[in-house]
Amino acid sequence: MHLNTLYFGDNLQVLREHFPDECVDLVYLDPPFNSKRDYNYIYRDLAGAGDTAQEQAFSDTWTFAGAAAEFREVTESGFPEGKLIDALHEVFGDTSLVAYLSVMALRLRELRRILKPTGSLYLHCDPTAGHYLKMVLDCVLGSSAFRSEVVWSYRRWPTRTPNYQHMHDLIYYYARGQTVTFNVLYEPPSESFLKRFRGMGNRLDRGATTKRSSDEPTPGLPMRDVWDLSILAGSSSERLGYPTQKPLALLNRIIAASSNEGDVVLDPFCGCGTAVVAAQKLGRRWCGIDITSLSVTLMRQRLADSFPEIYPSPGDVPVIGLPKDLAGARLLAELDKYDFQFWALTLVGAHPPGGTKKKGADKGVDGEILWRDGTGKLQKAVVSVKGGQSVTDTQLKDLITTVDAAKAAVGLFVSLAQPTGPMRNRAALGGNYTMAGTAATYPRIQMLTIEELLAGKRPDLPKSSRLDPHKSARAVDDGTQGSLFGE
Numbered sequence: 381m382h383l384n385t386l387y388f389g390d391n392l393q394v395l396r397e398h399f400p401d402e403c404v405d406l407v408y409l410d411p412p413f414n415s416k417r418d419y420n421y422i423y424r425d426l427a428g429a430g431d432t433a434q435e436q437a438f439s440d441t442w443t444f445a446g447a448a449a450e451f452r453e454v455t456e457s458g459f460p461e462g463k464l465i466d467a468l469h470e471v472f473g474d475t476s477l478v479a480y481l482s483v484m485a486l487r488l489r490e491l492r493r494i495l496k497p498t499g500s501l502y503l504h505c506d507p508t509a510g511h512y513l514k515m516v517l518d519c520v521l522g523s524s525a526f527r528s529e530v531v532w533s534y535r536r537w538p539t540r541t542p543n544y545q546h547m548h549d550l551i552y553y554y555a556r557g558q559t560v561t562f563n564v565l566y567e568p569p570s571e572s573f574l575k576r577f578r579g580m581g582n583r584l585d586r587g588a589t590t591k592r593s594s595d596e597p598t599p600g601l602p603m604r605d606v607w608d609l610s611i612l613a614g615s616s617s618e619r620l621g622y623p624t625q626k627p628l629a630l631l632n633r634i635i636a637a638s639s640n641e642g643d644v645v646l647d648p649f650c651g652c653g654t655a656v657v658a659a660q661k662l663g664r665r666w667c668g669i670d671i672t673s674l675s676v677t678l679m680r681q682r683l684a685d686s687f688p689e690i691y692p693s694p695g696d697v698p699v700i701g702l703p704k705d706l707a708g709a710r711l712l713a714e715l716d717k718y719d720f721q722f723w724a725l726t727l728v729g730a731h732p733p734g735g736t737k738k739k740g741a742d743k744g745v746d747g748e749i750l751w752r753d754g755t756g757k758l759q760k761a762v763v764s765v766k767g768g769q770s771v772t773d774t775q776l777k778d779l780i781t782t783v784d785a786a787k788a789a790v791g792l793f794v795s796l797a798q799p800t801g802p803m804r805n806r807a808a809l810g811g812n813y814t815m816a817g818t819a820a821t822y823p824r825i826q827m828l829t830i831e832e833l834l835a836g837k838r839p840d841l842p843k844s845s846r847l848d849p850h851k852s853a854r855a856v857d858d859g860t861q862g863s864l865f866g867e
């Protein structure tokens with residue numbers, strides 16, 4: 381296991397391959413909630429085109445057929461959670477709930493293995509599957525390990541649904557050991573409490589374990605299991621545009637309560653990396669795992685923005701699992717065509733094209749790179765990524781047609797396979813783009829292979845001003861968001 385490292389891959393496989401027994405002090409997991417939605421990540425175009433593009437961040441739709449292997453493995457494991465899932469299957473049949481719980485049960489069993497005896501596990505979920513997940517947790521960790529159901533209560537714009545407004549998440553807190561790391565946190569007493577108990581002074585915290593001298597000011601009330609913390613509003617400086625991003629204030633609390641400086645914190649579903657950023661800030665060591673290269677890319681950028689003294693650039697954040705050679709790139713292309721595409725786009729500094737609502741919706745254009753020319757006009761390169769075992773002249777011709785139709789300055793053809801000689805000749809005949817207001821020229825049709833990109837070659841383009849979805853992350857570290865009570 382490598383500390384202060386991101387792992388790219390399925391957490392089940394990563395945990396099994398890389399994590400020894402009893403090596404982690406605190407696990408926080410915020411898995412997909414079985415919400416039956418696909419979550420999109422909004423790119424913000426800071427070049428001023430006023431456009432957004434969406435890339436699917438992760439899917440939260442489960443099918444029984446899709447999780448058949450997990451269902452079999454867990455029900456044949458002989459562990460209590462296998463019997464529970466068998467029983468739920470009897471009742472609910474081949475449902476997405478049973479599929480989801482099977483997937484989660486296998487991962488929770490691995491998390492139990494890697495947790496130290498003094499360690500804690502927090503599972504973040506919502507009422508969609510929360511109470512079933514608690515039963516799985518009781519089976520995996522033992523019902524005596526259950527310590528709290530924290531209700532994270534927040535407010536957001538109400539909708540006109542004929543129901544109570546859904547404004548809370550659930551966080552199940554478990555710890556198995558006799559001796560468990562737990563630092564009591566305090567919250568300020570409410571006005572009504574103060575009115576009622578005015579004059580009680582230092583007895584306010586008599587539930588706490590530390591003894592206080594009579595003239596020492598009280599730190600407040602030991603924290604309740606209902607936490608009022610804002611969700612990230614659209615205007616929040618912390619917001620990265622990643623769906624399901626959790627506030628740092630929430631993770632600060634969990635990490636401060638259940639770990640000490642230098643302890644190891646693991647988030648095996650780490651999304652845009654809220655837990656790892658909070659852990660780093662609080663002086664903990666950390667590991668993060670995510671199955672999408674989009675998340676890994678975002679986290680690297682976020683860590684570099686938040687801790688430039690440690691990570692001068694995103695590339696300085698260690699990652700295990702991203703393709704480093706052609707064989708790894710081929711494997712990624714085989715496993716997930718869209719993840720490969722996104723990863724290839726990040727290699728050339730591109731992002732999915734503006735206005736695209738669904739992956740693959742734009743004919744042949746997978747990404748774009750924007751810049752302002754010498755007259756201040758926005759210009760772009762359109763990017764076509766090909767992950768197949770061979771590439772054809774027709775594909776290149778399509779790109780050239782798109783460059784003309786989209787009035788793009790440059791077309792970039794990125795491929796896993798080597799282009800043929802005639803394709804290279806066709807690209808060379810494409811001529812040059814001269815940037816208005818300058819004398820600079822760039823080849824109009826450029827071809828790059830993944831092999832060349834992995835060797836460090838980059839497209840020949842003007843400096844891009846296109847996309848900085850993480851700009852706001854810098855504001856996070858101004859010290860104002862670090863409070864355990866912070867909003």
Ligand SMILES: C[S@@+](CC[C@H](N)C(=O)[O-])C[C@H]1O[C@@H](n2cnc3c(N)ncnc32)[C@H](O)[C@@H]1O
Nearest residue numbers: 390391410438624625626649651652654670671
């Ligand atoms: C709800 S989001 C986590 C959000 C995170 N707490 C944050 O604040 O950004 C769930 C994440 O789990 C990832 N994920 C889903 N299945 C996974 C798996 N099997 N292994 C690793 N990551 C997975 C998804 O890609 C997604 O980024």
